[in-house]
Structure formats: structure tokens, C-alpha cells
Amino acid sequence: MEAGRNTRNVAVNDGPFVVPGFKVSAAASGMRYVDRPDLALIVVDSAVGGPAAGVFTKNRFTAAPVLLCREHLNLSRTKAVLVNAGIANACTGEEGINRAREMARLAAEALDTRTEAVLVASTGIIGRQVEIEPVKREMRNLVESARPDRWNEVARAIMTTDLVPKMACAEVCIGGTKVTIGGVAKGSGMIAPDMATLLVFVCTDASIDGAVLNHWARRGADHSFNCITVDGDTSTNDSLIVVSSGAAGNPALAEVDSPDSLAFGEALEAVLLELAKKVVLDGEGATKFIEIQVTGAPDESSGKAVALTIANSPLVKTAFFGEDANWGRIVAAAGRAGVPLVPEQVTLYFNGVCVFRAGTPLTDADTEEKAARVFRGREIEVCLDLGMGAASYTAFTCDLSYDYVKINASYRS
Amino acid sequence: MEAGRNTRNVAVNDGPFVVPGFKVSAAASGMRYVDRPDLALIVVDSAVGGPAAGVFTKNRFTAAPVLLCREHLNLSRTKAVLVNAGIANACTGEEGINRAREMARLAAEALDTRTEAVLVASTGIIGRQVEIEPVKREMRNLVESARPDRWNEVARAIMTTDLVPKMACAEVCIGGTKVTIGGVAKGSGMIAPDMATLLVFVCTDASIDGAVLNHWARRGADHSFNCITVDGDTSTNDSLIVVSSGAAGNPALAEVDSPDSLAFGEALEAVLLELAKKVVLDGEGATKFIEIQVTGAPDESSGKAVALTIANSPLVKTAFFGEDANWGRIVAAAGRAGVPLVPEQVTLYFNGVCVFRAGTPLTDADTEEKAARVFRGREIEVCLDLGMGAASYTAFTCDLSYDYVKINASYRS
Numbered sequence: 048m049e050a051g052r053n054t055r056n057v058a059v060n061d062g063p064f065v066v067p068g069f070k071v072s073a074a075a076s077g078m079r080y081v082d083r084p085d086l087a088l089i090v091v092d093s094a095v096g097g098p099a100a101g102v103f104t105k106n107r108f109t110a111a112p113v114l115l116c117r118e119h120l121n122l123s124r125t126k127a128v129l130v131n132a133g134i135a136n137a138c139t140g141e142e143g144i145n146r147a148r149e150m151a152r153l154a155a156e157a158l159d160t161r162t163e164a165v166l167v168a169s170t171g172i173i174g175r176q177v178e179i180e181p182v183k184r185e186m187r188n189l190v191e192s193a194r195p196d197r198w199n200e201v202a203r204a205i206m207t208t209d210l211v212p213k214m215a216c217a218e219v220c221i222g223g224t225k226v227t228i229g230g231v232a233k234g235s236g237m238i239a240p241d242m243a244t245l246l247v248f249v250c251t252d253a254s255i256d257g258a259v260l261n262h263w264a265r266r267g268a269d270h271s272f273n274c275i276t277v278d279g280d281t282s283t284n285d286s287l288i289v290v291s292s293g294a295a296g297n298p299a300l301a302e303v304d305s306p307d308s309l310a311f312g313e314a315l316e317a318v319l320l321e322l323a324k325k326v327v328l329d330g331e332g333a334t335k336f337i338e339i340q341v342t343g344a345p346d347e348s349s350g351k352a353v354a355l356t357i358a359n360s361p362l363v364k365t366a367f368f369g370e371d372a373n374w375g376r377i378v379a380a381a382g383r384a385g386v387p388l389v390p391e392q393v394t395l396y397f398n399g400v401c402v403f404r405a406g407t408p409l410t411d412a413d414t415e416e417k418a419a420r421v422f423r424g425r426e427i428e429v430c431l432d433l434g435m436g437a438a439s440y441t442a443f444t445c446d447l448s449y450d451y452v453k454i455n456a457s458y459r460s
Numbered sequence: 461m462e463a464g465r466n467t468r469n470v471a472v473n474d475g476p477f478v479v480p481g482f483k484v485s486a487a488a489s490g491m492r493y494v495d496r497p498d499l500a501l502i503v504v505d506s507a508v509g510g511p512a513a514g515v516f517t518k519n520r521f522t523a524a525p526v527l528l529c530r531e532h533l534n535l536s537r538t539k540a541v542l543v544n545a546g547i548a549n550a551c552t553g554e555e556g557i558n559r560a561r562e563m564a565r566l567a568a569e570a571l572d573t574r575t576e577a578v579l580v581a582s583t584g585i586i587g588r589q590v591e592i593e594p595v596k597r598e599m600r601n602l603v604e605s606a607r608p609d610r611w612n613e614v615a616r617a618i619m620t621t622d623l624v625p626k627m628a629c630a631e632v633c634i635g636g637t638k639v640t641i642g643g644v645a646k647g648s649g650m651i652a653p654d655m656a657t658l659l660v661f662v663c664t665d666a667s668i669d670g671a672v673l674n675h676w677a678r679r680g681a682d683h684s685f686n687c688i689t690v691d692g693d694t695s696t697n698d699s700l701i702v703v704s705s706g707a708a709g710n711p712a713l714a715e716v717d718s719p720d721s722l723a724f725g726e727a728l729e730a731v732l733l734e735l736a737k738k739v740v741l742d743g744e745g746a747t748k749f750i751e752i753q754v755t756g757a758p759d760e761s762s763g764k765a766v767a768l769t770i771a772n773s774p775l776v777k778t779a780f781f782g783e784d785a786n787w788g789r790i791v792a793a794a795g796r797a798g799v800p801l802v803p804e805q806v807t808l809y810f811n812g813v814c815v816f817r818a819g820t821p822l823t824d825a826d827t828e829e830k831a832a833r834v835f836r837g838r839e840i841e842v843c844l845d846l847g848m849g850a851a852s853y854t855a856f857t858c859d860l861s862y863d864y865v866k867i868n869a870s871y872r873s
Binding site: 105106107108109137138139140172173174175283361362365366368369371374375376378379381382383386387388389390403405406407408410447448449451452453455456 | 518519520521522550551552553585586587588696774775778779781782784787788789791792794795796799800801802803816818819820821823860861862864865866868869
């Protein structure tokens with residue numbers, strides 16, 4: 048299935064929003080950043096918490112908070128999620144795990160729940176342990192200031208190199224009941240499929256079975272965050288967490304295949320896709336948003352290989368930055384993706400303008416002028432038809448600019 | 461076998477050099493560049509020509525000159541190689557092939573030989589057909605001005621975005637006879653394994669069987685040009701051509717496994733590795749040369765996957781540019797390479813300074829100062845021991861700088 052294709056009927060807004068059954072807060076701990084919120088707390092507003100699902104990094108260097116979340120999701124329903132920005136608590140050995148657990152314990156204590164009912168996420172510098180004292184100092188404040196309408200503060204508190212906070216919300220009718228799905232995301236570098244440095248927290252008031260929630264979380268991630276790439280790099284801490292409060296009171300979604308469940312899955316995917324696009328648009332140094340559609344592929348994995356090879360090519364990405372409609376770099380990248388494509392069958396379009404067909408470029412002045420106009424825009428749709436089969440895959444990426452280099456050459460200083 | 465390991469006994473010099481049995485020349489055709497040589501001719505100084513071997517791009521979009529070379533190498537010994545810079549004659553359909561053939565025919569006519577005895581290579585803009593008139597105009601001049609000692613002009617004539625010409629030469633004793641191997645290379649962007657935009661022409665006076673020459677050309681390419689990457693992009697035109705004149709008069713090398721053949725292979729590999737390193741050092745915008753050694757791998761292909769994932773990571777490459785000893789990005793890149801490594805078994809060294817061991821970084825002030833000093837240097841050796849097995853792989857790359865973006869955002873303008 049084409050990524051995102053089934054979400055076009057869902058209206059997604061940027062917030063502000065409220066998700067019934069949740070209260071949230073943010074605070075400035077001073078752990079690494081000065082004078083800005085760097086802690087966020089999401090609390091399910093019921094004694095027992097709710098079902099939750101997590102999709103995490105596939106990087107072999109897995110950060111301590113991710114290891115802890117996997118453990119806690121197996122043991123318990125979720126009452127709260129505690130997040131810090133600035134220090135990733137990754138590659139920190141046994142002591143890192145202990146500190147992640149201590150973060151969860153502090154929140155559990157303040158919320159009068161079990162440690163296993165708290166999930167933890169961290170983002171920032173790898174190799175440094177999260178500091179417990181600043182978290183401890185702010186815990187009471189976080190719990191007491193939690194309110195349903197502070198999501199914008201949560202979106203800001205989890206930012207690192209992000210330039211803008213990222214929020215998205217959709218509503219869907221389930222069995223006659225309005226259900227809300229709202230979420231925040233952070234991430235602008237080390238962004239690639241398989242959950243790059245990316246934290247995403249989505250909350251819903253839908254009454255839903257844990258297994259069904261898990262199914263739609265995974266499916267949604269595959270069709271959103273796993274289709275985006277800024278630089279091909281994945282991180283140690285990537286986490287997508289979806290929590291349900293059940294406060295909507297809809298007839299519980301207990302089966303994956305029911306029409307109501309499908310409607311929920313579609314809405315969740317729409318929210319995730321919107322957040323994913325915002326992450327790309329805020330890609331480090333990005334000046335353009337680029338959609339790479341590969342059609343006519345023999346199978347989805349071939350389409351994905353071609354789309355991601357194009358999306359990650361530094362030569363393609365610098366051409367976008369230079370507003371150079373350089374079809375040559377795009378077909379050359381496609382040609383090295385490991386798919387046995389036949390140049391004479393390949394067709395390339397920029398926003399619907401055909402620039403390459405049957406192995407050769409269209410170099411007439413009219414085509415070149417149209418293509419140049421497309422490249423001067425801020426959003427560019429590249430469609431490469433391989434002419435081999437019926438499968439397709441869409442990747443989302445941004446250009447590679449001076450600022451990408453600047454940001455990443457000086458991140459730790 | 462570790463790339464390049466068996467070449468350390470060979471003394472390689474930068475030229476100037478002469479290879480007995482060859483005459484070369486260069487000329488300015490004005491096809492695209494103004495007032496600089498853009499055509500080069502290499503002529504075997506005997507009526508019948510000599511055996512030749514070619515290693516070409518694996519990109520599915522294969523340029524016309526590469527298609528023609530494959531055909532000619534099957535049909536004939538090689539009398540001459542004709543090269544143009546500025547226009548790549550790639551993605552140019554049937555007419556492109558016709559023009560590549562016409563280039564060969566013009567050279568063959570001027571040299572009084574068969575068209576099949578001439579190999580052709582092009583580099584430059586993709587999608588534009590090579591122009592025949594300028595080649596025709598200069599052909600007589602190219603043939604008449606060919607001399608044994610004009611290799612430095614050849615090295616300059618084949619440059620595109622290269623900043624410096626690249627030459628390397630070695631001598632080896634075969635059966636009591638001195639044999640010379642001398643070559644030139646061009647390439648500074650679209651450089652990645654599988655022969656990225658790269659032209660390499662190596663000539664030897666060794667008397668050698670075509671099959672043996674082919675064996676060592678392939679082996680040498682695997683251990684040199686297939687280990688380097690500037691940006692992960694490969695091109696449509698990459699060609700490595702080795703031609704022998706046989707003028708040295710050594711006992712002919714007729715078997716791959718003889719000691720003399722091994723000595724020849726080692727010397728050829730040393731020349732290719734030296735040229736490959738020069739290509740990396742001249743990588744677009746490069747300020748540093750980086751050697752990524754992966755040791756302790758379960759097998760060579762795993763080592764290669766890890767080494768190339770690190771070498772191609774924009775986050776790693778910008779950290780090098782920023783002189784930031786960011787071990788975190790290196791281990792994170794290793795962790796996404798698809799190899800089931802265990803963080804607790806991984807050890808990382810920068811020029812021999814251990815910065816990461818047993819899943820955690822060494823963050824004492826002494827280590828950090830030593831690592832910082834390494835990163836201020838121009839050549840950096842990264843050694844990542846996976847602690848899994850006995851295989852190893854070495855990749856060579858450069859950093860990612862503002863100038864890389866600048867060069868590639870404005871290449872066509």
C-alpha cells in the first residue's frame with residue numbers, strides 16, 4: 048500500500064488541542080539547557096492508567112530509556128510518560144539503566160503509582176547519563192501543574208535542535224462517539240527510517256484494546272515515520288509511544304478488522320503522517336520539503352530501496368538546495384539502488400512535468416523552464432515510474448544546505 | 461584480506477613518469493570548457509596494440525562510452541584510449557552510442573587502426589551528447605603531439621571539479637626485468653564503491669596475458685577504488701582501464717598464481733590505492749582524509765557494511781569537518797548497519813586512542829583532550845573493533861563541509 052494513501056480523508060489540525068483523560072505539563076530543570084523547559088510529563092487521568100504501545104529504534108546501540116520502556120510495556124498499563132531533552136542517556140551502561148529507572152520511580156512516587164506504570168524517554172547528547180537531581184527537584188511541580196491544555200508546552204520542552212514545536216490532532220467518530228487523537232513530536236537530525244532521533248507521543252481517549260492499539264501504532268509508524276529521512280542516520284533513542292485513556296467511552300475497539308477499528312487506524316496514521324512531515328520540514332537546515340514517489344516498482348521493497356536511495360543521496364539533496372532540476376542525479380541514484388531497472392522504461396516527473404522518458408531527458412526549453420519553476424518552489428513532488436510492476440512507495444525528505452553542515456559541525460560546542 | 465594490506469612494500473611515487481611503449485597527449489577542444497585541455501589520448505606505441513582490462517560502473521544507467529568499451533574490449537586488443545571531460549554522454553540513447561563510436565572511429569582513422577581497437581571515456585554533465593566536431597578538429601593535433609612524457613597534461617585534461625591532477629607510478633622487478641606501472645585518475649564527487657564518477661587510466665609496459673591483467677585489475681579495484689566513498693553516489697560513467705604495451709620485454713606473465721604475477725598484482729594495487737587516496741583527498745570540499753578500519757567482524761561483508769555506513773553518514777562526516785571527536789555518531793552509525801553487533805563488545809579508537817569500550821565512552825579529561833587533538837589533524841584513523849570475529853575491512857572517506865554543499869548546489873550553473 049502506498050504510504051499515507053489511506054489517510055487523505057482525515058482532517059488533521061495543528062492544535063491547540065485537548066485529549067480527554069490526559070493532563071500534561073513541562074518544567075525547566077536546568078540539567079543542560081538554561082532558561083527553557085526540558086522536562087515534560089504526560090499523565091493518564093485515571094487511577095489504573097491505560098493501554099499503551101511503543102515503536103522503538105532498531106539501532107543496535109539502544110539507549111537506556113528505550114530498554115526500560117520495552118520492559119515496562121510488557122509489565123503494566125501506562126499511567127504516565129516522563130521525558131527529558133538535552134541528555135540522551137544512551138551508551139551509559141548499567142548506571143544508565145539505573146538512572147532511567149530512577150526517573151520512572153520518582154514520577155511513580157509523585158503520582159502514587161507503580162514504577163512499571165511510567166514510561167521514560169530521553170533525547171540529546173549520547174554517552175552522558177541523565178542527571179537525577181534536577182528531575183527530582185521538578186517532579187512535584189510537574190505533577191501539580193499538569194493540565195489538559197498544556198500540550199504546546201510539552202511540544203516545546205522536548206525540542207533539541209528543532210526550530211519549531213510540532214503538534215497534530217484529528218478527530219474521528221467511533222460507534223457514534225467522537226474520539227480524539229493528539230500528539231507531539233521532536234526531531235530534526237539523525238532522521239531516517241527505523242525511528243531516527245525522534246520522540247513522538249500520541250494520546251487518544253479512544254477505548255481500545257492494547258493489542259489493537261499496538262497493531263495501529265506499528266502500521267502507522269511504517270507509513271509515516273519510517274518513510275522519512277533527513278540524513279539517513281538513525282539514533283539510539285527513537286521512541287514512538289501511543290497511550291489511550293479510554294475517556295471517550297466509545298464501544299471498546301477489540302478487533303483489528305472492524306470498520307471502527309479501521310477508522311481509528313486511519314486517523315492515527317493521519318496524525319502520525321502529519322507529525323512526520325513536520326519533522327522533515329524542520330529537518331536540520333532544510334529549505335525544501337520533497338516527496339519522492341516511486342511507482343511501477345516490481346514490489347514494495349524495491350520501490351522503497353529506490354525511493355530511499357534518492358532521498359538520502361547528498362548529490363540529489365544539494366541539487367534541491369541549489370534549485371537545480373538535476374534529473375541526472377536522480378536517475379543515477381535510482382540506478383545504484385540495487386533494483387534491476389531498465390533505463391528505457393523509466394519515466395521521471397517533477398510536479399507532473401515529465402523530464403525524462405525512455406532513457407533520455409526532455410531537454411526542450413519549455414520543459415527546462417517548467418522544471419526550473421518547480422524547483423524554485425518550497426514543496427517538490429518527484430515521481431519516478433520504473434515501468435516494471437504495480438507496487439509503489441513514497442519517501443519524504445528535505446534538501447541538504449549549508450545550515451545542515453553548520454548545525455552538525457558544531458552541535459556539541 | 462584487508463584492503464591495501466599487501467601493498468605496503470611497494471614504493472609508489474607521484475610522477476612525473478614515463479611508461480615505455482606509450483605516448484600520450486592532451487588538447488583543448490572548447491566543447492564545454494574555455495581555454496583548458498579537455499581531450500586526452502593514450503596510444504600504445506606498437507602496430508597491434510596490447511591487452512587491456514576494464515572495470516566499469518555497476519549503475520543501471522550506464523553511459524554510452526562504457527557500453528562501447530565493454531563491446532570493444534571483447535572484440536580487440538587496445539591501440540588507444542580517447543577521453544573527453546565536460547560532457548558525460550550519459551543517458552543519451554542510441555545517438556549517444558553512435559557518437560561514442562564516432563569518437564573511436566575518428567581516433568582509429570588518425571592512428572590507422574580499427575575502430576574496435578580504441579576505447580572511449582567521457583566525464584561531465586549527464587544527459588548531454590558529446591560533440592563530435594570539436595573532437596574531429598583536434599584529432600590530428602592529439603595524434604601528432606603524443607609523447608611519452610605528457611602524462612601530467614593527461615591528468616589535467618580529464619579533470620572536472622577536481623582541484624588537483626592525480627598521478628601515481630610504481631616499478632617492480634619481473635623475472636629480472638624492470639616493469640613500470642603508471643596511471644592517472646580523476647574524480648572528486650559522486651564517489652562511492654562500485655566505481656563512482658571516476659576515470660582511471662593505468663598503463664604498464666609489462667608483458668602480460670589479457671586474462672591475468674584482467675584478474676589483477678579487478679582485484680586491485682576491489683581493494684582500492686571500491687573502498688572509497690565521498691558521498692555514497694556512484695555515476696553512470698565510471699571506468700578503470702588498464703592497458704599493457706609489453707615493451708618491458710619481461711618473460712610474459714601467463715598465470716595468475718606465479719610469484720612474478722603476484723608481484724605485478726601487488727604493484728598494480730599499490731598504484732590504484734594511491735590514486736584512490738588522492739581522489740578522496742580531493743573529495744569535493746574535503747578538508748580531512750579519514751580511514752575507517754573495522755576489525756573483529758564476523759565476515760568481510762559485515763565489516764564492509766559497518767565501515768561504509770560510518771563512512772557515508774552525513775552526521776559523522778560533518779562531525780569530522782567540525783573537528784568534533786563525536787564517538788556517539790560513529791557507534792550510532794555502526795549500530796544501524798544491519799550487523800548484529802553487541803555494544804558491550806565494541807571498542808573504538810581514534811589514531812590508537814581508545815574512546816569507547818564495553819558499551820560506554822571513556823570521558824575522562826585526558827582521553828577527551830587526546831581525542832580532540834586527533835580531530836584537529838588532517839588525517840584521522842578510526843578503528844572500530846566489533847569483537848565478533850577475525851574479518852576486517854577498511855574504507856577511506858573525507859569530511860562533509862560547506863564547500864561540498866556549495867560545489868554541488870551550483871554545479872550546472
